[in-house]
Amino acid sequence: MAGSWVDLAERIGADLHLDLAGPGGRRAVLTRTLREAVRSGRLAPGTRLPPYRSLAADLGLARNTVADAYAELVAEGWLVARQGSGTLVAHRAAPPRSPSPPPAAPAAPGRPARYDMRQGVPDPGSFPRTAWLASARRALNAAPNDAFGPGDPRGRPELRHALAAYLSRARGVQADPGRIVVCSGVAHALRLLCGGIVRGPLAVESYGLPFHRSILEAASVRTRPLAIDEHGARTDELSRERAVLLTPAHQFPTGGPLHPERRASVVDWARRRNALILEDDYDGDFRYDRQPVGALQDLDPERVVYLGSVSKSLSPAVRLGWMVLPERLVGPVLAAKGEREAWAGVADQLTLADFIEHGSYDRHVRRMRQRYRRRRDRLVRALAPHTTTGIAAGLHVVLNLPPEGEKRALEAAREEGVALDGLSPFRHPGAAMPALTGLVIGYAAAPDHAFGAALAALRRAVG
Structure with a gap:
């Protein structure tokens, strides 16, 4: 026809x-x-x-x-x-909608979660849309034509220069633009580093993010846990490992910065062993009771890989992170990154560069720091007289409970419609230190209008 x-x-x-x-x-x-x-x-x-x-x-x-x-x-x-x-x-x-699949059965009896109090989740309603849009317009209007060509696996030079200036000023990082590689986040950075660059055994903190451990395991990198205490990781337990992964600014999830003596000792160990320190600057932007702790990387930029992202400071939906690398690792990391497929989007890179250079990033972080501090204070007051730790920084507190209390509190929280995390899943399966039990309670994600109700439901759950 x-x-x-x-x-x-x-x-x-x-x-x-x-x-x-x-x-x-x-x-x-x-x-x-x-x-x-x-x-x-x-x-x-x-x-x-x-x-x-x-x-x-x-x-x-x-x-x-x-x-x-x-x-x-x-x-x-x-x-x-x-x-x-x-x-x-x-x-x-209008075309009929496909029938919705039946809702998944809940993991345990209780109401559907109404209040999100999980750790590591920033307030999605506070994303700076107006300022971000202004930066996007400026950045795209000013972008050279080659920005939309094949590009550079290190990331756009505009963003690397902006990051170098910001990280040096705000975090004390020795950051040359030529040693910065842009990626989509800390998890992506770990995959690149463990794809043949970092080999086991690798020391990790006894408590940390399970999905980070799974990335290392998938790369066949054997891990050995270091005990932690109120001063951070026990770096005196390091011995014959080839590398160590630390959260020195705010140990995740228990809280607290790495003690100055331990910061010096881990650098000395890396020099003696010709080893590598992977510094995850977790919660480095959000410290409430004094000035943020500077980056460990400044002590020896040739022994430390500094890892950061905007997943907490801006949004996990903005898939941008960075590595500040020892000079000898830039080439191997770029080779591991490969051609194009694993690159972060150019438009977001250009936007973030403008966002930083025009001061919008600093203003946003300061505003959120004040907002999160107020929320933290309300949460700590609501949980009194229970003992909370890790409150000096970050987006969560740890509520310490006796061994049998964690399971009961999680069940009660589900009944109250509160989604939160227990402390036990963050424990390394090979950890020798005594088990810690409690709740990891995030205070950033719940919207303002629901935060009071979320606190009331949490208080009923923990008693």
């Missing part, structure tokens, strides 16, 4: 192809094809169809054939014909 795969973009302002192949007369084929386009949603409700004379000319059909097809679909309720408005897809002809 003439006109098979006809493009109606010029007629209706959107791309739509009509495949007029198939059995049957011309009117029957056209009617069937238009009906299927409406049913599938390719022709959305309210879409204006071209006049039947124009469509007939485009398809090489008789006018009466198209007019009759329109009339049949109007009669069936798929289309509506209005004087002066032409022929439109009927609103009641």
Whole structure:
């Protein structure tokens, strides 16, 4: 039939192809094809169809054939014909929604979670949309043409220069732009480093993020846990490992910075052993009771890989992170990164660079630091007289409980509709230190209007 795969973009302002192949007369084929386009949603409700004379000319059909097809679909309720408005897809002809899958059975009896008090989740409602949009407009207008070409696996130079200046000023990092590699986050950085650059055995803190351990295990990197206490990781337990992964600014999840003597001792160990320190600057931006602790990397930039991201400070939806590397590792990391597929999006890189350079990032972090501190204070007051730790920084507190108390509190929290984490899952399976039990309670994600109710439900759950 003439006109098979006809493009109606010029007629209706959107791309739509009509495949007029198939059995049957011309009117029957056209009617069937238009009906299927409406049913599938390719022709959305309210879409204006071209006049039947124009469509007939485009398809090489008789006018009466198209007019009759329109009339049949109007009669069936798929289309509506209005004087002066032409022929439109009927609103009641919206394609039926696919049946929703049955809800997953809850992991344990209780109400669905109404309050998100999980650790590590920032306030999604506080994303600086207006300032981010302004930065995006400026950055894209100023971007050179080569920004939209093949690019550089290290990341856009605009972002690397902006990061070098910011990290040096705010975190005390010795950050040359040529030694910064942009990635999509700390997890991505670990995958790149453990893809043949960092080999086991690797020391890790006895309590940490389980998915970080799973990344190391997937790369066949054997880990050995270091005990932790109120001064951070016990770096005196390091021996013959090839590398160590630490959260020196704020040990995750128990809290507290790495003690100055331990910071010096781990650098001395790395020099003696020709080993590598992976510094995850977790919660480095959010310290409330005194100035943020500077980065460990400043003590020896040739022994420390500094890892950071905007997942807590801005949003986990902005998939941008960075590594500040010893000079000898830049080439191997770029080789591990490969060609293009693992690169972060250029538009977001350019936007973040402008966001930093215009001071918007600093203003946002300061504003959120004040907001999160107020929330932390409310949470600590609500939990009194229970003992809380790790409150000096970050987006969560740890509520210490006796061994049997963690399970009971989690069950009670589910009954109250509160989603939060227990402390036990963060323990390394090979840890020798006594087990810690309690709750890891995030205070950033719940919206302002629900925060008071979330605290009340949490207080009922923990007693």
